[in-house]
Amino acid sequence: MIYNKRLILAHFWLAFALFGVAILLGEWQMFIRSPLHGWLRNADLYYRSVTAHGTVMGYVFPTLVAMGFGYFISEAALGQPLVGRRWAWAGYYMIIIGSVAAVVPVAMGLDSVLYTFYPPMIGNAFYYIGVVLVVVGSWVWVALMGINLYVWKRAHPGAPVPLAMFANVAGAYLWGWTAVGAALELLFQILPVALGFATTINAGLSRVLFSWTLHAIVYFWLMPAYIAFYTIVPRAIGGRLYSDSMARISFALFLVFAMPIGIHHLFADPEVGAGFKVVHSIFTAMVAVPTLLTVFTICASVEIAARLRGGKGLFGWVKALPWANPQMLALALSFVMLGFGGAGGLINMSYQLDSTIHNTQWVTGHFHLIFGGAIVIMYFALAYDLWPHLTGRALLNLRLVHWQLWLWFIGMIVLTFPWHYAGLLGMPRRMAFYDYTAPGMFAEGVSVVMSTIGGAILVVSAALFLTVLIRNHSAARVDPEPFTFSRAVHEPVSLPWALNGLGLWLGLMIALTITNYGYPIVQLMMTPEGRVPPVFVGGKP
Amino acid sequence: MSGPLLRNRWFVGSVGGTFLLLVFSVFVGFVWLPSAQDDSLFKGLLNSICSAAGVPRSWLGEASAPVTSPVKVSEVVMTPTTLDEPSSGGGVGRGATLALRCTMCHGLRGVSTSQTPTLAGQYASSLYKELRDFQSGARASAVMAPLVAELHDQDLRDLSAYYASLPRQQSPATQDLQSAPDIVATGAPMRNIPPCGSCHGRLTAKLGVPWLDPQPRDYLKTQLEAFAHGTRRNDTSAQMRNIARNMTTEEIDASVDYYSGTR
């Protein structure tokens, strides 16, 4: 039973509407810097666009999806109305206000600092305040998820926490903790300078704090997709979840290992010691484990569905899968992209290989493939699954849904494969234009054109997605069966305490943050030589 | 929770495993890998751990002493707070009095009618930096050098504040980047020429860098050519020479035409 449909729909719609706008900016950027367009005569427009695209796609869109889906899970899995409904709305409005406060100065050209901030460049304070509001709004959600689970546990002592809620709260806590890094950077480094209270800034410390957020944020983006893998797809394709406890272990491992690895973003930075880079590199390797476990469990769950449908043989069962089901299709396409993206990630993680592609177009290609591809396609899938339950209307046009998912997959491959290649050629990131006539840069031009075509396919796919959702609101009313999550083959009757709560894993997450980040942060704080004058952007001389 | 923590297999397994992994990776990062490095600061256990942890140290080793410049270079240190220091009874009013000596060439209210630069509304940071460079000789000028020789630092600050406070006249031609010559609007990336506006206003402004529109054509051309030939070298770390030396004669003409509004 879903009690607060309006709240959940509001989150999803705001997320998808912003996504629809930001994807246009992304494609414009791709086009404007490709050989198909002459050099932009006001380069700053490009950087404004990158700032807005990154802020929306990186901070606002996935956060709203996770929040909307989180409220949904809380009600659907726990079977109780959301505790703290007013607070939830307050958080939602905070995100709206924050987004507006952030995007307006960006559009005015006062904050072309990109969504990764890059101090000592300092822009207009409203942008940073807006981002802080978005984060604080999402922290309301983090708290509510914890509270709702607590209320439920009090009412159901000893009962196994539903897997969906276990994973959802793990994602919430991961975000709550990982956002602290960027929040510290904004509140104690950037904002004092932007508001005129401080005259120097420690750029190295700021980068380390940002890296605290920058990698684990990816796993926060990924949580809704993984929750869909485990708790929606098996049910939707008529199968069972292979293993409930392995699923919990995977989410717990994300909580532990997503956090203390962010310095792998700083492999080429001069302010962090080599030893900590190695430690973070090794821990980064560990974060591949939960994904590898997931791949096994989900493939096994899918095989169960196929065999229940009469699939036979070592691999012959694949033919028996319900390929017409959007969840099945989305899962398969997501796994393919996850495979390629994950392989790229292993390259980034190994610092020797990283030095070939660090900060090149390879990296942009990588995170578009993983996030925009493997994760966002599951956002689509879960929206398709949830929508009838939220609107009480039928989701028609399965053909359109198929087209949409396939186009997203094809578009993402066409976008990101040449993008990786351009990076291997040494093409730097985030430039408003390139001289493709220069010696050795022709091949980069060819890949950018291909990526532009891929981006156009993605825009079409996004338009189809929004069309399907909009048309649902005027479709025939239906009375969908009560929403259920996947059932495990062996439903847990009682769980060990470690898998029925997050305490142990949260403790490890915080402990590892201290061991892996404590010294670098304290050391940089105590290095006054690291404080440098700000460089104001946006016209302040 | 079942039983004491230390006998619980979940607790022992997860905490113990993580701890072992941490110890192992610390050993690899702080001891094992540094042992393969030949820097002297990685030799010995304590050295190796400190270096790998990121304690700031001096890594240069044995190197030849820095070569100093045979000619005078700018020694002005510009930060956003350089001009913030409280002016002792000075400021715009005092600057206006001091500026009487400047009116002959730079106009009554800082608007030049000859080939000297217009100062009215110029960024204070740029005015101050150039005055200091004239004083030190980093920017050579037979006219300016004697005029600023006797001035105190506070005088230069007040003069800068005064001229920065005067209204700036902008020529409408430079408002439109679409009609600007290519070299101004886009530069030439492979020759390391960024768009002019990325430092000189319009797109964004860089500390210590002047706006250019409008300035007299001859003045702009002389200065740009002086940068190109390396005869003017008070630009910090060659930031303007790097650009000017890669510009063609036609590009120099096109940009000074644009910024002087004489197209």
Next chain:
Amino acid sequence: MARAVPADPHDGEAVAKRIENRWALTMVGLVALLVAMVIFTGLHWATMPPSRVETINPSTLHVSGEFVESNLGSAVETDGSVTVRIVGQQYSFTPQCIVVPSRTPVTFRVTSADVIHGMLITGTNINSMVSPGYISTFKTRFEKPGDHLMPCHEFCGTGHEGMWANVKVVEPDAFARLVGPTRRASCDL
């Protein structure tokens, strides 16, 4: 791989768990293998993540110390190695054209006068951030003569797209001819 839902749930659960554990161990082994490869290459080629932490005041680079303009570029040391000093600033590297000899140990010392920059040299695995307040020191060796591009690879403000430098690797004897009496060289015009 997994079987269809078995008849006896308890038996099935044990089987499922065994398969699962086997997979988990295999995957941990795979990850361990990757880490072992990283460590092996780290020892064998003496590669470490490039960081030798050292601080410097970015505002006074041009006034004194090793990053004054006249000391930038390639410096020939007494042991025959070359130290290359570079300052990154909005929006150029100084020197703009870097010349180094092939088959010679080269130490780079790079810092920024204002914001975060980055540098990579195309066709090589030289890649470093250039941060204000810190000196990036890294060692390398160019085997073959040739021309490379050296773009700034981190967003450093509007104008970032114009921040490209060049690296020329020349034969050691050609390099020796370029070195002046100050034992400094660059290929700036």
